[in-house]
Amino acid sequence: FIVVCLPFVCAALGAQCWNLWTENRRLVADMERFETESQAAAARADRLEKFEKILDEDTVEGREAVLRKLAHNDAPPPDENQAPSAMEEGPGHQDFPAIDTGRVKVSNVQARITPGNRVRLALDLRNPDNEKLLSGEILATLVTARGEEYPLVFAPAEMANFRINRFKRSVLAAKVPNRFNLANSEIIIEVKESGGETIYRNLFATHE
Secondary structure, three states: OHHHHHHHHHHHHHHHHHHHHHHHHHHHHHHHHHHHHHHHHHHHHHHHHHHHHHHOOOOOOOHHHHHHHHHHOOOOOOOOOOOOOHHHHOOOOOOOOOEEOOOOEEEEEEEEEEOOOEEEEEEEEEOOOOOOOEEEEEEEEEEOOOOOEEEOOEOOHHHHEEEEOOEEEEEEEEEOOOOOOOOOOEEEEEEEEOOOOEEEEEEEEOEO
16 A cells, blocks of 8 residues: 555655745745845935935035926036036936846945045845856946046955855955045946956945
8 A cells, every 4th residue: 555655645745846946946036036126226215315415405516407307397408517426427327227137146235435535345246047157357436426436446356356156245345545535425336247248237325
């Protein structure tokens, strides 16, 4: 009786294992998607909060023009001689879109200003394809509140390179010249594959 029933029991256990494995993959994919959406929403909320604080300051150049646009949805033509703001330069619009090819998952991004006009970046890189080695480098550009840009030079430089099968936590540090004011600055983070293609790019606010 046991010998006769054993194949049926094994088949039932196999089907149950297959269902559990499929459900687990779906849950992992959903978790990664929710994590990415949460990070993007948090970064957007930070940018909007800084933008709101800037609008509250009476001495900010161009404040009245922005308020008119928000109130009447009819902004005056932009001044070509005026330096673009950090929000205009960042990803997320037609001239400079954010990039997410899905070949790398970037999460838990932290961009902090440390004493000595230094920037410390920490982020998680996850390779969605466990059967393929992912290699490349991390690039970052500082964007000040006045619209100035400065490509960050990490030390040691090799810390920006990565080779991962599944997951890596990257911590990078860079010195910024003292002529740049880091208050209310933002960081454009790019991930390039070893072939030079940009597979991820987005904008993140800095914190002290």
